[in-house]
Amino acid sequence: MDKRTVRNIMNREKLLMDIFTAMKNTFGSSNWWPADSAFEVMVGAVLTQNTNWKNVEKAIQNLKQHNLLTPQVMLGLSQDELAGHIRPAGYYNVKAKRLQNLLRWFNDIASCSFSALDHLSIDELRAELLAVNGIGQETADSILLYAFERPSFVVDAYTRRIFHRHSLIEEDIYYEDLRDYFMDVLPHDAQLFNEYHAFIVHVAKRWCLKNKAHCETCPLRIFIE
Structure with a gap:
């Protein structure tokens, strides 16, 4: 693996963790998925x-x-x-x-x-x-x-919407490629993946709506280029 590739991976890991931290600072812990078993x-x-x-x-x-x-x-x-x-x-x-x-x-x-x-x-x-x-x-x-509490990153329409609007992915990216965008660089930790996906859902439902984005108050506004 050449130095440029390593640097790109490190940059993406830092960016994704910074995004996670910004959302966590807003929401705290999510405790998702709501279920008894x-x-x-x-x-x-x-x-x-x-x-x-x-x-x-x-x-x-x-x-x-x-x-x-x-x-x-x-x-x-x-x-x-x-x-x-x-x-x-x-x-x-x-x-x-x-x-x-x-x-x-x-x-x-x-x-x-x-x-x-x-x-x-x-x-x-x-x-x-x-x-x-x-x-x-x-x-x-x-x-x-x-x-099963296995570290498998869940991506959905909300993930695609938010990260495309931040110019980080292509809108028509394949599911597996979008999943790899996270799994290739983030620590494989089930709790991290759990919280990350839950935060994405919260952001999409409150700020990054399908037909309108409320960027001015969104916790991810600092990541807009």
Whole structure:
């Protein structure tokens, strides 16, 4: 690796950590993902596809109220029964099928035990999740980070929006390249990745809106070129 490459890596690491510090100074600790168990996180990661978190919370509450939020019980439900309980999350028939695919994988590979997968490397576990029909890159990384507590950086539309507006990435950057933009230089620490992603979501929802950016009060305003 030549000196210029090393210098670029060091510069990017410093920039990304400075951005993280600016957000942390504004928000403190995020304590995200809101859930009572790792399994609830796994379910929520599927339910949050193409919907907002408030709808996911309603669906999760439905499952809890009917004592269904365990892998063993959910495995016993038909697709129609499961779809009925998660209706508030939208696309409930599709998501019920995806949840069933994930549950069958979890049961087949680990008898629904998170610790039974501790022997797998993060890359091996990620490949396993991506092989499940209906589990895409963002969902897989969310499950890895928030349910398995593995250091896999989650990127989403908010990440793309904020970092493109700061002229740090191309708008049409591929998911894996955007993920590598962080993972190639940041310490592989699950807590750091957890907080970083949560802060990005907070900034995007409060300042870096889809149709309008409120840069004058944003904690990242100092990073605008």
